[in-house]
Each structure stands twice: as structure tokens, then as C-alpha cells.
């Protein structure tokens with residue numbers, strides 16, 4: 252379809268039926284054609300190659316441009332909306348155009364702006380779905396990553412990092428394909444659940460015909476007044492031992508990739524872990540604490556009094572027993588010797604239809620320079636982890652999150668330069 256035809260289509264009175272055609276991925280693809288869809292998007296206000304700057308006046312704003320993407324060492328927000336997507340594009344060029352299109356939109360969203368400037372044309376769908384109107388940027392961070400399957404799908408195996416592969420099967424895994432894998436991910440975190448959801452919804456909508464959602468998960472963290480470590484749904488402080496987000500030396504050792512096109516990026520691992528709350532709630536406090544090797548109320552490791560007190564996993568009492576049980580989650584995780592940056596969120600998604608129990612748990616997210624760091628810890632937890640009695644791993648995915656973007660560039664440029 253030519254541009255003038257597209258303009259005619261936009262300017263003519265559009266019936267509700269036509270509108271449905273324009274907004275439906277599949278139908279629009281057939282009725283308008285892949286290139287025509289771009290024209291419709293443009294008519295809705297998406298200026299594909301515009302450069303947008305970080306706002307200097309927006310309140311509660313995280314910057315988009317920088318050495319690293321936001322949402323990795325950004326202070327943890329209260330909410331996440333995590334989406335794993337599959338691509339519908341069939342060429343590298345279309346994939347590149349997708350990231351070029353998304354880049355300014357991500358900046359706008361993180362500025363707390365609408366996806367497009369307000370349009371007075373009521374005959375076409377609005378460029379922004381509107382539910383974030385009147386809300387500020389809410390410290391929105393958006394992190395985009397690419398999964399192993401993307402490289403295979405689009406014939407890009409020669410630039411697929413050797414580290415980017417599906418995780419091995421772990422002994423207690425009960426993974427469901429509806430929460431596993433994906434070609435791309437969008438991690439949107441914000442201090443307002445609607446701002447996070449709006450970001451994913453609008454990025455996916457702007458990429459209509461190019462991507463589809465494979466699975467998604469909303470999550471939350473509640474911080475004590477005055478700050479401090481949030482508690483997970485087992486009521487334990489979760490996130491105590493983590494590299495400091497200000498410790499460049501540690502982050503370079505643990506989080507940031509230092510070679511190839513992914514330099515400055517990081518590997519994101521997402522695990523959807525169901526927590527069997529009903530079983531946990533029938534367990535004595537003593538057994539709950541032995542599960543972690545930490546006291547519930549203070550968060551202190553066994554044998555210590557304060558949350559951040561250091562401990563020695565090998566320390567024994569005078570009877571020769573480990574002070575921190577050797578089947579406890581923390582003992583086994585620490586003993587692995589590997590470190591990752593954890594950035595997890597709780598979820599509660601209704602009821603499991605087969606058991607009538609809560610469908611709730613942890614969307615465990617970690618960042619690391621090599622997924623092997625995660626695998627080492629998970630293998631150490633293995634069959635021994637006392638927490639296994641209370642959890643089931645249901646979903647899993649790994650993504651290579653792009654390095655940060657400099658103004659004038661776009662998300663993933665280094666990958667396309669390497670092709």
C-alpha cells in the first residue's frame with residue numbers, strides 16, 4: 252500500500268469494523284500488509300526513528316541513556332510486569348527496525364510521557380492506550396533482552412554468545428511450557444503497577460504484527476516504612492546478601508559482561524517458583540527458620556543477631572553440628588561459591604484450579620555475567636535444599652540483556668553491527 256493510500260485510509264471515516272481490522276495483529280497483517288502496518292502505526296503517531304532525550308524535569312524518573320540498561324542495578328521498585336515475547340518478524344532487518352522503533356518509545360515511557368503526542372484525530376485508535384495518564388514516571392525502568400531461540404529463528408547463530416543457551420534441567424523442575432522460554436523479554440519495573448503494565452502493553456501494541464506475548468507475570472515487593480529488605484511470601488527478608496549496586500568492582504566481577512557485542516550487558520534469568528503457602532503455614536517457626544538458616548523476624552543468620560552480620564557456613568557448635576544447617580537454603584547457596592545479583596518479586600495469581608491452593612510464589616530474577624553462575628548455585632541447592640518441600644519451579648527463561656544505549660543509538664545496535 253502506498254503512503255498516499257495509507258493517508259486516504261486514515262483520513263476517511265473509519266467504521267468500527269475497519270477499526271478492528273486496524274488494531275488486530277493478524278487481520279491487520281493480512282488486510283494492510285507488513286509494510287502498510289508501519290504506515291498505520293505512523294498515522295497513529297509513532298515516529299519510527301525520532302530521537303528522544305531523557306527528561307530533566309520529570310519527577311520519579313530513571314534515566315534511559317547510559318552505559319547499562321535500567322532495571323539491573325536500579326534500586327528495586329515495588330512492582331514488576333515481566334513479559335516474554337516471541338517474534339513474528341522473519342528477517343534481521345525487521346528485527347533491527349523493531350528495536351529502532353522501540354528505543355524512543357522506551358525513553359518516552361521512562362519520562363512518564365505518552366507514547367505519542369496527543370492526537371485530535373478521533374477517527375483512529377489513540378497512539379497511547381491512556382491508562383497511565385495523570386501518573387508520573389514512577390521510577391519506571393525497562394530492560395530488554397534476547398533469548399537463545401531468537402538467534403536460531405532468524406539465522407543469527409554466528410553471533411549467539413556461547414553462554415546464551417537454555418538452562419539445564421534441574422532435579423526438582425516441573426517446568427510448564429506456558430511459562431518457559433521466549434525470543435525477547437521486556438522487564439518493566441515501577442513504583443506503580445499500572446505504570447509497569449502500561450509500558451509492556453504499549454510496547455507490544457506498537458510492535459503489533461512483529462511480536463506476540465508468550466507469557467507474562469506481574470509481581471510486587473513491599474518495603475518497610477523507612478526502607479529495608481522486603482519480605483517474601485514466606486515472611487523472610489529476601490535480598491539481604493546481594494552485591495551492592497554501588498560497588499563497581501563487584502558488579503564488574505558478577506553482573507556485567509565484558510566481551511563481544513554484549514559488553515556492558517548482562518544475562519537475566521527468570522524462574523517462576525510456586526511457593527506452597529498452605530504447607531508453609533502449617534510448619535513450625537523453628538522448622539521455617541531451619542529452612543533458611545536465618546531467623547524470621549530479624550533476618551539474622553543462625554548464631555548472629557543482626558540481618559547483615561557476616562557468617563561462616565562451616566561454623567559448628569560445641570557438639571559438632573553446623574550452626575547453619577547444611578540442608579538450609581542459605582548454607583547451600585553460599586557454599587556454592589557463586590554470586591549473582593538477585594532482583595526478585597512476589598506474585599499472587601489466584602488459585603491453582605487442580606488443588607484449590609494459592610497460585611503464588613516468587614518470580615526469581617537474577618543478573619549475572621554468565622548464566623553458569625546461576626546454574627552453580629541451583630546445582631548446589633539441588634535435591635538437598637530444605638526449601639524444596641515448599642516450592643515448585645514452574646517456569647524458566649534466560650535472556651541476554653543489551654548494553655546501555657547512548658543518545659543517537661538504539662537498543663541492541665552492537666548486536667546488529669556484529670552481524
Ligand SMILES: C=CC1=C(C)c2cc3[nH]c(cc4nc(cc5[nH]c(cc1n2)c(C)c5CCC(=O)O)C(CCC(=O)O)=C4C)c(C)c3C=C
Nearest residue numbers: 483487488489490491492524581584585613615628629642
Ligand atoms: C539459584 C538461585 C536461587 C534461587 C532459585 C532461589 C530461590 C529462592 N530463594 C528464596 C528465599 C531466600 N533466599 C535467600 C538467599 C539466597 N538465595 C540465593 C539463590 C537462590 N534463591 C542466594 C545466592 C542467596 C544468598 C546466599 C548467601 O550467600 O547468603 C534468603 C536469605 C536472605 C537473603 O540473603 O536474601 C531467602 C529468604 C525463595 C523464597 C526462593 C524461591 C521461591
Ligand SMILES: [Fe+2]
Nearest residue numbers: 489580581584
Ligand atoms: Fe534464595
